[in-house]
Amino acid sequence: MSKSKSASGNAIAELYTSLIEKGKPGDLLPFLRLHAHANKAVLRQEIKKAKKYWLSYIELPTGSVVDAFFGTSRWGQRGNEQQQEMVILSAIAVLDKTEIMRWDEAFPYFSRLDEPIVREVVMWAKPTWTNAFLLSQLKKNDWSTLDYFHLRLLEERGLVEYEPELFVLSMTKFPFRFYRENSLLTAYMEKIVNDPLAYQRELPLLFQYETGIQNQNMPMAPNEPFKNGWEKILGSWLDHGRFDRAWFIENCILVQTKEWNGRLRAFFRKRLGDASPTAAELLAAQYPLFACLHAPLNTVVSFAVDLIRKIWNDKNFDFQSFIEFIEPVMMRADCKGAIRHTLTILDKAAQQSSEYRPAVSYLAADVLVVPDLSLQERAVKTLKKTGDPNDVVLTDKLNMYIPQLQGNITEMLGPLLTGSIREMPNLYEEYAAETRSHSMIHDGSRLPEFADWNDLLFHFGKFIQSEDVMHAEMLMDAFVTKRHLFPADALEQLKTYADQLSGLYFNAPYRRMVGGLLIHLIRQEEGFYQPERDHLERSEIGNLAKYLVHQIQEKIVSGSKRSLLCFPTHTPHWIDPSILIDRLIAYDHAGEAVDPVDFAIAISRTRRENIPEAVEKAHRLPRQYQQLMAFVLGTTGEIPAPEKPSIWKKLFGSAKNIDYVPWAVAARTFYPNQEFQEFENTDLKGVVNVVSPFAPEVRIDVRRHETRHAFSKKVDKSTTRRLIATLPKSKWTGKQPLLYSMDIYEHKDSVWGINLSFGTVLFWHSVMPQNDQALASFLLRYCCEYSEGLGEDDLRAFLLIVSDSSFVFTDTIYYVIACCYLYKDSGLRNFAAEVSLLLICERRIDVRQLGEKLARLIFEGYAPLQRFLDVAAVIRDHSALHNGALLTLLETILERFELKEKLPAGFKKLLEMYYDLLTKTGQAPGVSTLQNLTKIPESTSLKPIIKQLQSIPHQ
C-alpha cells in the first residue's frame, strides 16, 4: 500500500517537474485540479524544491544560449518568466500559511488579478491565509504595494476578510507601476476620489493606523515634478464635502500627539493648512491643540502654539486650561520659538486680566531653566511685569533656579530674588596646567602573579572578554614561565577555551594573533604558528604582535623559562629598568638571543625609576648593552659615533657596525622633543622621527561642489572641509623595530580610510607608552580627516589613554583632542567632555594650547561650532576650577577669532556662554579678546551681547 502510494507520489513529482520544465502556465490549473488535493504533501515538497532550482540566483553554466543572452554577466535564475510564474502560482495554490509567509515572490501576484491565469488559480485555490500574508507583506517593506481595487475584488469574492489595517495600507500605497504610467495613476486617483467605500469606510482609518501616505509622491504627467497624490485626493474630498470638516480638523491635530513618523505628521499638518480652518473651527478643536503642547516633537509644539496664537483672545478660549497645559513647554530647551510666542500671549493676557498674573509669573519663571541668555532676558521682562516679590511660590521657584541663571539674570531679577537668594558659592578658581611626574614602579603596581592553576585557567576568560593588552601578555608568558603550575590535564581543561577562541573574531590583530597562538598551543598543533599579516589592519604597529608570538614559540621549543624582555613588570605595561637589566644578563648567561622587536618594545616601556638599583647592576651587563642601557637609564646622554670602516677592519672583519635602531627608539622614548644630530651619520639618516621629532603640518582643505537636481534642474552648491595632516610620502623599509617611524607615512590606499581599531590603539600605546606623538599623528591623519568620519572607536580608545596619569601631551595630541570635541558622534564628544573634566581636575591639560587648536578648527569651518558648545556645556559649572579652565579656553578661542567667509552658526551662543561665565565668576573679558570682537561685522543679533561684554567693568 505504502509502496504504491510512494510510487504515485514519485509520478506526481515527475509530472510536476516536467510541467514546470515545459513552462506553459496554462497547463498549471488543470494539473492542480486533477492532483493537488490528493497529493498535497508531495506537491509541497516539490514546490519548495522547484523554488530552489528555478528561482535561486546562481552563476549560470556556460553555454551558447546563456552566453549570448547574458554577455559577460553570468548571474541569474534558471527559470524563465513562465517557469517562475508557474512555481509561484502553484505555491499560492498549495502551501499553507506558515510556508507561504516566506514567499515574498507571491505578493506581486495579488496585484495581477486582472490576468486570467493568475485570477483563475487564486479563485480556484481560495487560500485561507491571504489576510495575514498580505498584511505582513505590506507592513514589511515600504515599497510593497497592493492595488486597492484588487483587494476589494478579493473581498467581494470572499478571499479576503475585511481588516481595517490591511485595507488602509493597501489604499494609501499607489501601485509601483504608476511611476512610469502617469495616466494609470490619474485614473486610479480619480477612481478613489469617487469611491464611496474609500471615503466612508477607509478614510477614518488614516488617523488610526500609521501609513506611508506622505511618501506617495509621483509625477502626475510626463516630465512633471513629483507631487503627493494623497494631497490631491484629500483636497478633492474636502472640497466635495465627503467628510465633516470639524472631524477632519480635529483628527489632523490629534495625530500630532502620536508617536508616528515625523513626515507623516507633517503631512497632516499641511492638510490642516490646506483646509484653512476658521477661528471658530480651531476653537472647537482647542483641547486637541492643548494635547499637542505635550508632544515630544518640538515642531508639533510650535504648530500648536502658532494656531493658539490665532484664537487665544476669543471669549470661548479656555485660557485656564491653556496655562495648565503650557507649563512643561516653558522648560523645554528645544521649544525656544514656541516659548517666545507664548510669553507674548501671556504678557497680553496678564495685561488684560490681572487674575492671570501669578500664573503667568510662574510660567515665566520656569523659562529660567532653559540655558539661553536672550530667552531668560525675555522671561525676566514678563516677570518684572507680573511677578510679586511677596509671592512665596514665585520666590521659591526662582530660588530653585538660581544655578541655571545665565549672565546677569540674577541682577536683572533684582527685587524678586531679594530675601530668597542664598549665599552664592565661589564659582571661579584660576586654572593653570601643572606638570607632575607620577611613579609607576612601586609595590602596589607590581604585575600580579598567577596564584595557582585555577587562577591561570580562568584568566583565559579575561583575555577573551577584555581589550587589555596585559591579559594577552600574561597568558603568553604563562606558557613559558609558569609551566610548573600546569597540571597533567591542563591542555584537556583548556580545550574549551580553544573552541571558544576559534569561534571568535577580534578586531585588533594582536588579540587575533595571541588567540591563534593559544589555540595552537592548546591543540598541540604541529610546527610554528605563523600568523599572517593582517591586511585589514594597515598599520605596521598593529601587526607587531606576530614577532612576539614567534618569540614565545621559540622559547617553548628551546625550553627557555625566561620572560620576554618586553613582558611588563608593573601594570599595565611598565618595565622596571633593574629587572630589564636582570633579564638581559640572564639571556646572556643562557646564550639566548635577544629579539630586536622584543628589545625595542622593552626599551620604550622602561621607566626611568628605580635607577640606583639598575645602575648598580648595569656593570654586569654584556658589553654590547652597557652603553645603550646607560643611555636608557639616563646616566649618559651620549650616543656613540659610528666607527669609520678602515680597509684593515673590513678585510679582517673586526669592524663593529652599531645597530642604531634601539638607540633611536631609546632617544625618542626618553627625549621626545630633542634633536639627535648623531643619527645623521648613520643609516637612519632621513628617517622620520629619528633625527628630529616629527609633527605633521595641519591645514584645512576646502572643496566646493555643485550638483544639479534631475527634475528641478536647480544647482545645489555645497562645501566640504577636511583636515589634512601631512605625513612623509615614503615608508620606512628598514629593520622592523624602529617603533616611532614605522607607521608615520602616507598610506597609498587611504581612499578607503585607514582606521585602526579600539584594541589596536590600546596596543600601540602599550608598545610606546611614553611618547604618543606617532599614534596621535596617525590618528590625526586617518581618523580626523573629516569630522563626520568613522574613527570614533579609535578616538575613544585614544581618549582613554589620554586620561592615564602618565600621559604626556604634545601639539598634535591637542589637535586630536580638539577633533574629538568637534566629532559628529555625540557619544565621543560626551566622552571627550568627561575626560576633560578629569584632566582639568588634575590640572594636566593646557587649555590655552587646546583653545588655539579649537579656534583654528572652528573658524576654518572644520565642524559646526555647536558641537564644541555641547562639550563646553558639560564642563561649565562643574566646579570653580572647571569654570576657570573653561573661561581661559573660551578666551583663547575668541582671541583667535578670524572671519573667514561667514560667522560660524552658533557664534552668538559662544559669546553668551563667555558672557555668562564672566558675569557669574566676576571676571572681566581679556583686552585682546575685546579688541578682537571689534572685527565682527555689524550684526543686529550680535550687537546686544557684544555691548554687554564691553560693558563689563575691568577690575
Added chain:
Amino acid sequence: MNSTDFQYQYAASSTLAREGAGSLLKLAHHSEINEVNNVPCFFWGSLTEPYLTARCWITLAKVVRSSFGLMPVSLRDPIVSVGAEKLRFEGFSSCNGVYVRLDMLPEAVDGEYVASGTTNVDFNEPMIHALNLVQKNERVVLGVGQREVSVATEKAKVIEKKVALPNRWIKGLTNVQVSLARMNQLFALNRVQCIQLFQAVPKGNAKGTYYITFRSGKYSLSTLATPGSVRIGGIQRLRLLEGILPWVQQMHLYESEDRETCAAVADFGKMRLMMAFSPDATRGFSGEGSALESLTQQVSNEWVYGLNYLLKSNETFDPTLVSIENDVDFGTMDSLVAHLSAMGLLGYDVFERQHFYRRLPFKAERILGLNPRLKNAQKLVSNDDIVILENRAGHVEARVKGTGVFHTVLLHGNEAKCTCQWFTSYQGKRGLCKHVLAVQMVLDAG
C-alpha cells in the same frame, strides 16, 4: 526562535466610546486559565484623573509595541491585575528589554472591584487612538471586562487575535521581578530635574552605556561610570517616558546591586508608572537568569500551591512575615520567593519595596518550562556528567562534561566560575551557567 502561538479570544474588542458627556472604556479580557477567563468583569468605575490615566496607557501601549533589539515590532496585549483596591497594568516591549507597569492606586479610580485576578486585556489601535481624545475634565468610566452578564453571555462574535507570543515574553515577566527585588533607590528627581535630564538624552540610537549622575546641582548623563551614578544601557529607551514627564511629581531611579539593570518610577500621586530597563538594548530580561540560583533548591509544591490559595491578586506578600508566621527558614523562603516569581505568581513593587501576589494568565506548565538552563542542568545531573574533585569548606572544584570538552567549575566563597562560553561571555552577569547550576544541585542533594 522558540515561540508559542498564544491565541487571545476576546469576547469583543476593547473600545472607548463617547457616551453622553463622558466616555466609556471597555477593556476586553482573556486568560489561558479557565477560572479567570470565566470572570465576566473585574472592575467597573470611573477614573479620577482621566487625562493623566490616558497618557499613562498610551505610554504603556508605546512600550508594548516598541522594539530596540532585532525583534520585529508587534503590539502585544498588556496584563492587568485587579484586587486589593489596586489596578496594575503591566507589559513588555517586543524586544523584552523594557518592562512597564502602571500601578493605579485606590485614589486613581472610583468604582467597584467586582473580582480579583490577572488577565490579558485587548489593546488595539482604534482604542489607543481614541485615548488621545480623552480630556481633563470629562468623565471616563473604565470597565475591565463586561459589567452586564447578559452582554458576556450574548453570542457575540468572538474576536480571535492570533499572536505569536514568544516564550521569552512570558519568561521576561517572571525574571524581571527578581531583578526588581534586587534594586536600590539612588535618586529622586522633581519635575524640573526630570525635564532637564530628559533634554540631555541623545537623539537617535546612541551607542554605549550612559550613567545618570548628579553633579553641579543637576542631573546629567555621562559616559563614564562614577560612584553613585545609575547605569543605563540603550539610553534611547528612556525616551519612552517622555510622554508623561509633564505630570510627574517625582521620578525615582533605582539600580540593581550588580549595576546591570535599572528602573524609573514616575510618581503621579494617585498612580505610579514604572519602567525597568535590561542591561542593554540588545539584551532582554528573558535571558537574565538571576533567579536560577534559588531554583536549584527544590521547594515543596504544597508550599507553592498553598500560597496560591492563601493570597489574592495584588495582595502584599511579605516573605519575612510569612517565614516567621509559618516557621519557614529564611533560606527556604528565598527559594520559595524565586519559585513563585518564576511561576509568575509574584510581582515586585520596587517603590513600596514589597512583593505582591498575582497569577499570570498563562498555564503554569507553560511558565515552568521556561528555564532551559535549569532543565539542562538537571539533565547533566541525571546523566551523571559531574565529577566533584574537591569539596572542602567554602571551596568546591568539579569537572562537568560539555560537548566534546570538560568544563572546570569552581565555587569559592560566594564566587562561582566556569570555563564554559556562557561564563566567559558574561562573567556571571547573566546568572549562573548550567554547569554551575548542576554542581550546586549535586551538592544540595548531598
